[in-house]
Amino acid sequence: MTSTPATASLPQPALRGRDFLSSLDLSPEELRAVLDTAHSMKRGEWRGTKPLAGLTLALIFEKASLRTRTTFDVGMYQLGGHAITLTNAEIGLGTRERVNDVARNLERWVDGVMGRVYEQTTLIELARHSAIPVINGLSDALHPVQLLADYQTIEESFPDTRGVKVAFLGDGNNLANSHIEMARLTGTRLVVCTPVGHEPNGRVLMEALRAGADVTLTHDVAEALDGAQVLYTDVWVSMGQEAEAERKKKVFYDAGMQVTPAMLDRIAEDGIFLHCLPAHYGEEVVPEATEHPKSRVFDQAENRLHAQKALLYHVLGGTEPRW
Numbered sequence: 001m002t003s004t005p006a007t008a009s010l011p012q013p014a015l016r017g018r019d020f021l022s023s024l025d026l027s028p029e030e031l032r033a034v035l036d037t038a039h040s041m042k043r044g045e046w047r048g049t050k051p052l053a054g055l056t057l058a059l060i061f062e063k064a065s066l067r068t069r070t071t072f073d074v075g076m077y078q079l080g081g082h083a084i085t086l087t088n089a090e091i092g093l094g095t096r097e098r099v100n101d102v103a104r105n106l107e108r109w110v111d112g113v114m115g116r117v118y119e120q121t122t123l124i125e126l127a128r129h130s131a132i133p134v135i136n137g138l139s140d141a142l143h144p145v146q147l148l149a150d151y152q153t154i155e156e157s158f159p160d161t162r163g164v165k166v167a168f169l170g171d172g173n174n175l176a177n178s179h180i181e182m183a184r185l186t187g188t189r190l191v192v193c194t195p196v197g198h199e200p201n202g203r204v205l206m207e208a209l210r211a212g213a214d215v216t217l218t219h220d221v222a223e224a225l226d227g228a229q230v231l232y233t234d235v236w237v238s239m240g241q242e243a244e245a246e247r248k249k250k251v252f253y254d255a256g257m258q259v260t261p262a263m264l265d266r267i268a269e270d271g272i273f274l275h276c277l278p279a280h281y282g283e284e285v286v287p288e289a290t291e292h293p294k295s296r297v298f299d300q301a302e303n304r305l306h307a308q309k310a311l312l313y314h315v316l317g318g319t320e321p322r323w
Contacts, residue, residue, distance in 0.1 A: 010051060011037065013317035019127045020315060021120070021136045023144040023181040030314075031151075031185050037310035038152045038303070050080025051313055054321025058106050059085045059137075060115040060126075062093060067277065067304050068116050068137045068145070075309040081316070084110070093122060103129035112316050115139075133315050140174060140238075141201070146276050147178045148307035151186065153300040154230055157272050162187035167228035167267070169193045169221065169257055170284055171248070172200035175234045175276060180204050184213040191216045193224035195255040198248075221256045221263075228267040232274045233259050233284050249283055259285040264294045272296045 014033040019025060026034065040046065057076050059069060069085065076083040093099055099122055106113055107130040115123050115134065120141035127134040136144050151161065158164045165188070168179050172194045180200060183190035184207075192200055196219055199205075208215050218224055225231065236252045237245045252258075264273050273295045281287050290297045 010046075010049065010313075010317070013314045015133075015311075015314040016316075016318050017133055018315060019134045020144065020311060021123050021127060021134065022142055023147055023178055023185060025144075026185065028185050034148060034307070034310045034314055035152055035155065037313060038148065038307040039155070041309050042152075042303070042306040051317050052076065052319075053080035054323065055081040055111040055316055055319055056109070057081060057083045057312070057316070058110045058113045059083050060091065060093070060113060060117065061085065061087050062115075062117045062122075063138065065116055065137075067301055068114075071304040071308050072114050072137065072312075075305055075312055079309060079312060081111075081312075093117070099125045100129035102126070106130060107132045111319050111322070112312075135311065135315065138174065142178045142181070143174045143276070144178050144181070145308055145311065146175065146304070147182045148311060149300055149303040150232070150274060150276070151182060152303045152307050153274060153296050154188075154272070156299065157270065157296070158229060163189060164230065165189045165191065165228050165268075166230040166232060167191045167193060167224040169224055169231065169233045169259065170252065171234065171236055171238070172198050173234065173238055175232075176200040177204045179232070180208045180213065180215055183215050184208045184211050187214070188230075189214045189216075191218060191224045191228070193218050193221055193257075195219060195251050195257065198251070219255070225263065225266045229271045230274060231259065231264065231267050231271060233257075234276055235278070235280050236284050237280070252284070257284065259289045261286075261288045261292050264289060264292045267294070274300050277301055 014030045059072055073083040091102055103126045112133045114137045116137035117139050120139040123136050123139055168176055176192050177200050236248050275297050279285050
């Protein structure tokens with residue numbers, strides 16, 4: 001029988017009142033605290049606790065969402081709080097109303113903001129003009145909440161991630177950038193494999209290398225797969241890039257970037273396959289790969305709930321309700 005901790009025994013919130021716009025907003029020790037909490041929440045050890053009772057999180061969506069919307073909403077409910085969803089139809093960030101005005105209104109009503117937006121600069125402006133914490137639920141530059149769930153999933157197979165080889169196969173997009181940041185925090189051996197001309201952000205990469213991260217770029221799929229313990233892919237065409245879709249599909253397919261069961265058979269015997277979803281079947285992955293014995297894709301999707309609940313606790317825990 002799983003024990004339920006008393007509220008007094010809960011860990012101290014490690015990030016109280018702070019923004020989470022990038023994985024690098026955490027130190028390795030703070031990341032460890034969030035992931036330990038996520039694992040314990042998944043084990044059911046927080047069942048019955050309501051540490052965010054009386055708190056409200058605003059969820060801002062410029063982009064469509066299944067996992068981000070559901071998991072943040074359910075996560076706030078399970079922790080005793082409340083979430084309110086605001087789409088661009090309601091608020092019109094930067095069009096109907098200035099971003100800084102939206103921020104200064106929301107800070108009077110809610111206790112935190114999660115934004116799934118087109119541009120990282122929108123999140124930076126929201127954070128600059130509000131006194132409440134802002135969480136990056138996805139931007140063009142980074143997707144740090146996804147990486148929390150990813151590393152929770154990786155740790156379920158490889159509890160000590162130091163030296164674990166992670167192969168990221170696909171576009172050098174926001175996921176690739178966040179993988180580079182997480183390699184810097186965790187000590188994994190990251191190989192990012194892209195077609196020529198689709199490499200990740202050069203500044204993110206150079207800062208990681210200067211900080212001692214073990215990150216390699218390659219255009220050779222075989223090199224990326226050799227000895228990989230984690231194979232990770234993402235869509236080739238992100239939301240907002242639809243005009244480039246046909247060109248990019250041909251480039252990536254011709255470069256051998258589509259994940260198949262045969263590819264999964266080539267990684268380490270105890271290796272796992274991850275995809276942040278949604279999958280564009282027939283493009284970056286085939287359905288048989290997500291159903292392969294090495295696939296942890298749906299565990300990874302479940303862990304969005306646990307990892308984000310842990311983040312919410314560490315950011316909002318200890319905040320006094322407004323009423």
